[in-house]
Amino acid sequence: MKLSYTALKTFQQCNFRYHLRYNRGLPSRPRPAAQSSRALHGALHLFHQGLKQQHPSDPALFPPTANALDTLLAHLKGYYDNPLRPLTDEQYQEGRALLMRYWEAYRGQFPTPYLLEEKFTLHVGPFVLTGRIDRVDDTPDGFEIIDYKLAQRSIIPPDPLQLDVYQLGFHAQTGEAAKKLSFYYLRTGQTETVEADEPAAAQSRVRGLCRDINREQEFHPQEGAWCASCDFREFCPTQSRTPRPIPAKGRATQLGFDF
Numbered sequence: 188m189k190l191s192y193t194a195l196k197t198f199q200q201c202n203f204r205y206h207l208r209y210n211r212g213l214p215s216r217p218r219p220a221a222q223s224s225r226a227l228h229g230a231l232h233l234f235h236q237g238l239k240q241q242h243p244s245d246p247a248l249f250p251p252t253a254n255a256l257d258t259l260l261a262h263l264k265g266y267y268d269n270p271l272r273p274l275t276d277e278q279y280q281e282g283r284a285l286l287m288r289y290w291e292a293y294r295g296q297f298p299t300p301y302l303l304e305e306k307f308t309l310h311v312g313p314f315v316l317t318g319r320i321d322r323v324d325d326t327p328d329g330f331e332i333i334d335y336k337l338a339q340r341s342i343i344p345p346d347p348l349q350l351d352v353y354q355l356g357f358h359a360q361t362g363e364a365a366k367k368l369s370f371y372y373l374r375t376g377q378t379e380t381v382e383a384d385e386p387a388a389a390q391s392r393v394r395g396l397c398r399d400i401n402r403e404q405e406f407h408p409q410e411g412a413w414c415a416s417c418d419f420r421e422f423c424p425t426q427s428r429t430p431r432p433i434p435a436k437g438r439a440t441q442l443g444f445d446f
């Protein structure tokens with residue numbers, strides 16, 4: 188069974204929500220910000236890919252426009268002009284403003300990316316943990332994982348679980364350990380950086396959580412601030428005296444062996 192950071196986080200917050208989404212396979216509602224997020228991640232990816240492909244040892248091969256703001260904005264325009272997945276005018280204008288702020292935050296001096304949009308897959312007991320890391324920089328202090336955040340309108344401390352999952356993913360792909368993880372908040376232009384723990388410690392915590400998921404039988408609801416964004420309130424006994432019955436059709440709920 189596949190798991191992601193989002194699935195692990197959902198289980199940590201509310202077993203019942205996890206059960207409905209991942210065991211019963213109920214769909215989430217589409218998020219309006221998803222298109223913007225895809226376009227911004229894509230524009231940043233293409234921009235940093237251009238920087239990575241530069242030849243720093245030979246300035247003659249250094250394209251002068253590679254780190255220019257216009258280059259970054261042109262990548263977003265490419266998404267805006269795409270007839271298949273167009274952004275609205277409002278999303279495009281907001282995206283331009285966020286990318287201008289991003290570029291200004293670095294003042295055009297960008298570190299060399301070590302990895303970009305790196306997918307990872309690793310096995311934890313019977314689970315396959317998958318994910319994608321936005322960027323890893325090779326800095327004088329060691330490897331730094333960068334995650335672009337669009338959803339949050341205010342700074343929140345990086346989630347230790349996400350740190351663990353990214354550290355494991357990075358380690359699985361490269362055999363290296365990251366020193367830091369930074370969240371770049373696109374809406375505010377701020378960065379939050381924390382020290383990353385050793386891969387062995389991260390693995391122990393993630394493995395423990397996966398074991399909890401594998402053993403769980405009851406999947407009780409747990410109320411919290413996350414209920415406000417829950418797609419399954421109509422099925423939840425904490426939200427209604429007469430919740431809708433859960434659709435009968437679903438996936439297997441237990442994998443049937445311990446680890």
Ligand code: SF4
Nearest residue numbers: 201408409414417423
């Ligand atoms: S409304 Fe809250 S308690 Fe109910 S399933 Fe959703 S997250 Fe869990």
